[in-house]
Amino acid sequence: MVDIKALSRWSSFKKDKLVDLKYQPGFSQIAWFCMVVLYAPIVVLVVFSFNENRSVTTWTQFSWDWYIKAWHNEGIQSASLMSLEVATISAILATLMATMAALVTTRTQPYAGMNSAITIINQPLMVPEIVTAVATLIFFAAIRKVTGITGVGYLIAAHTCFCIPFAYMPIKARLEDMNLNLEHAAADLYASPLQAFRRVTLPLLMPGIVSGAMLAFIVSIDDVVISLFVAGPGETTLPLFILGQIRRGVTPEVNAVATVFLLISVILVTIIFLVGKNKK
Amino acid sequence: MTDLTVNNQTLSSSVQTQEQRQQKVRRLLLAPSLITILIIGVLPLSVVLVYSFLEPGAFGGVKWNFSTNAYVQLFFEADIFDGSLSFTTAYLEIFWRSISLAVMATLGCVLVGFPTAYFIATQPPERRNIFLFLITIPFWTNLLIRTYAMLLILRDEGVINIGLQNIGIIDQAIPLLYTEFAVSLGLIYSFLPFMVLPIYSSMEKFDFRLLEAGFDLYANRLKVLWRIIIPIAKPGIAAGCILVFIPSLGAYITPEVLGGGKSMMIGNLIYSQFGAARNWPFGAAIALILMAVVLISLMVYMRRTGDKGGLSHG
Known part of the structure; x- marks a missing residue:
C-alpha cells in the first residue's frame, strides 16, 4: 500500500500542482482576485483621504487637512454624537434583553414554544431592511400622531429591535460552548441559582456578552435604511450625514470621516474575532 | 424513563x-x-x-x-x-430590473465566492483563519461607505477610467457609473462575504480523502469538482444564494449611490413613495409585495434543502 499521507505531504512540500489533489485550476487566482476586489475600493478611499488636493482623483501630497476640516465640521460633530448616543443606548438595551433571552433558550429544559421564541428573536433578520423601515415609519408616525410624543426615543427603539438578534447570536453560542460542570459544581457547593449565576456563569459568559454588545453597536452605528425612514428632523446620524454629502458630490472630507468610521468598525471586529478565538 | x-x-x-x-x-x-x-x-x-x-x-x-x-x-x-x-409597465419594469439585477448579483457572487471558499478550505488552519478574518471584515463594515468607495473607483474621474486612459487603452472615459452594470457590480461587492462564509462552512469539515478516492476511480479534476466538491458545497451555495439574493432584491443604498434614474430598484421606488411622491399606501403595497417575494424564495429554499430553522448559520 502506498503511504498516501507521505505522498500528499511530499506533494505539498514540492508544491507540485499536478500531484496536489486539492488543486483546481484557476481557483486560487479567483480567491486572490476576490480579496483584491474586496479591499481595493477601501484602499483608494483611505489613500485619497490623505490627499492634499481637493480632487479625489490625482494624488499630489500627503496631508491631514481633511481630517482637521472634518473634525471642525459642525454637521459631522452633531451627527457623530447622535450616532454614538443611539448606538450606545440601543446596544446596551439589546444586549441586556438578548442575554436574558439566551439564558432561557440554553439553560432551561426545552419546552413547548421555545422554538417560536427563537423564531421571534430572529425575526428582524428575516425581513428585508427596507420593509422593516417602512413598517416602523408608518407605525411610529401613527403613535406620534396619537400621543404627540416626539424625540430620539423612536430611533433608539427601532435600533434596539433589530440589534437584539445580533447581540443574541454570540451570547447563545458562548452559553452553548460553556462547560456545564462548573455550574453543577457551584450548585453542589450550595450556591443558590442566583449566586451560581453571578459568580460562575456571568464571568464565563462575559466574552460572549462583550462580543454581542459590540456587534449590536456596529450594526446600529452602520445602519442607513431604517434610520433614513425613522429619524426625525435634527436626528441625523453619521451614515445619514454621509449619504447626504454623497448625493451632493464627492469631497475628500467625506473620505476622511469614512476612513475614521471604517477604522472604528475594523477595531471592533478585530476585538470580537480575538475574543472568539480565545474561547478554546 | x-x-x-x-x-x-x-x-x-x-x-x-x-x-x-x-x-x-x-x-x-x-x-x-x-x-x-x-x-x-x-x-x-x-x-x-x-x-x-x-x-x-x-x-x-x-x-x-x-x-x-x-x-x-x-x-x-x-x-x-x-x-x-x-x-402601464413602468412599475413592472422596476420589479423586473430588481429581480434580474439580484439574480445577476447572486450568480456573480457564486462564480467568485465558491472558488474563494474552496481555496480557503484547502489552506492550512492558520492561514484559513486569516483569510476568514479578511472576508469577515467587509461583512461588518459600513455598507454605505463601501458603496461610496466603489463610486470612487467607477467614476469618470475614477481609478479605472484614469488608469485606462493613462495606459492609452481608451481616449475618453467610459461611463461606468449610474448604469445597471455599476449597480450589479456594487451588489456583488456588497454581498460577496454572504456567499463565501456559508460555502466555506459547508466545506470546512470536508474530507479531502474523498478526492483521492475519486482520482483512484479515474476521475479527472473537472469530474472530481463536479461530482464530489460541488455536491458537498451545495447546502452552502444554496444558503449563500438566499443570503445574497434577498438583500440584493431589497437594496436601497447600492442603486441610490451607484445607479442613476434608469437603474432604479424596488428599494428606491419604496423610498420615493414616502418622500417626494407622498403616496404611503402605494409604498406600503410595494413593500408588502417585496416581502411576499422574499418569503416565497425562502420557502422554496427551505423546501429544497429541508432547513427548517431558517438560515441557522447565516
Whole structure:
C-alpha cells in the first residue's frame, strides 16, 4: 500500500500542482482576485483621504487637512454624537434583553414554544431592511400622531429591535460552548441559582456578552435604511450625514470621516474575532 | 424513563413548584426581548397591510377610506382627465430590473465566492483563519461607505477610467457609473462575504480523502469538482444564494449611490413613495409585495434543502 499521507505531504512540500489533489485550476487566482476586489475600493478611499488636493482623483501630497476640516465640521460633530448616543443606548438595551433571552433558550429544559421564541428573536433578520423601515415609519408616525410624543426615543427603539438578534447570536453560542460542570459544581457547593449565576456563569459568559454588545453597536452605528425612514428632523446620524454629502458630490472630507468610521468598525471586529478565538 | 416516572410520583408536589418557578423565571427573562420585537418588529408589518388599502393623504400619511388603488396603480395608470385606466409597465419594469439585477448579483457572487471558499478550505488552519478574518471584515463594515468607495473607483474621474486612459487603452472615459452594470457590480461587492462564509462552512469539515478516492476511480479534476466538491458545497451555495439574493432584491443604498434614474430598484421606488411622491399606501403595497417575494424564495429554499430553522448559520 502506498503511504498516501507521505505522498500528499511530499506533494505539498514540492508544491507540485499536478500531484496536489486539492488543486483546481484557476481557483486560487479567483480567491486572490476576490480579496483584491474586496479591499481595493477601501484602499483608494483611505489613500485619497490623505490627499492634499481637493480632487479625489490625482494624488499630489500627503496631508491631514481633511481630517482637521472634518473634525471642525459642525454637521459631522452633531451627527457623530447622535450616532454614538443611539448606538450606545440601543446596544446596551439589546444586549441586556438578548442575554436574558439566551439564558432561557440554553439553560432551561426545552419546552413547548421555545422554538417560536427563537423564531421571534430572529425575526428582524428575516425581513428585508427596507420593509422593516417602512413598517416602523408608518407605525411610529401613527403613535406620534396619537400621543404627540416626539424625540430620539423612536430611533433608539427601532435600533434596539433589530440589534437584539445580533447581540443574541454570540451570547447563545458562548452559553452553548460553556462547560456545564462548573455550574453543577457551584450548585453542589450550595450556591443558590442566583449566586451560581453571578459568580460562575456571568464571568464565563462575559466574552460572549462583550462580543454581542459590540456587534449590536456596529450594526446600529452602520445602519442607513431604517434610520433614513425613522429619524426625525435634527436626528441625523453619521451614515445619514454621509449619504447626504454623497448625493451632493464627492469631497475628500467625506473620505476622511469614512476612513475614521471604517477604522472604528475594523477595531471592533478585530476585538470580537480575538475574543472568539480565545474561547478554546 | 422509569426513573423519571417514579421521581415524578414521589416528588410530584416539589417538582411541580419547581416547574412553576422555572416557568415564571423563563417568562420574566424572555418577556423584554419578545415584547420589543413583537411590538416594534412584527406588529408594524400588519399596520403596513392595513395602510396599503387606504387612500394617500395630501401631505403624506393616509386618509381612512378603503381603497385598492395602491395595487391597481401597480399595473394601471389613471388618465388625468377622465380617470380611465390604461395598462402601464413602468412599475413592472422596476420589479423586473430588481429581480434580474439580484439574480445577476447572486450568480456573480457564486462564480467568485465558491472558488474563494474552496481555496480557503484547502489552506492550512492558520492561514484559513486569516483569510476568514479578511472576508469577515467587509461583512461588518459600513455598507454605505463601501458603496461610496466603489463610486470612487467607477467614476469618470475614477481609478479605472484614469488608469485606462493613462495606459492609452481608451481616449475618453467610459461611463461606468449610474448604469445597471455599476449597480450589479456594487451588489456583488456588497454581498460577496454572504456567499463565501456559508460555502466555506459547508466545506470546512470536508474530507479531502474523498478526492483521492475519486482520482483512484479515474476521475479527472473537472469530474472530481463536479461530482464530489460541488455536491458537498451545495447546502452552502444554496444558503449563500438566499443570503445574497434577498438583500440584493431589497437594496436601497447600492442603486441610490451607484445607479442613476434608469437603474432604479424596488428599494428606491419604496423610498420615493414616502418622500417626494407622498403616496404611503402605494409604498406600503410595494413593500408588502417585496416581502411576499422574499418569503416565497425562502420557502422554496427551505423546501429544497429541508432547513427548517431558517438560515441557522447565516
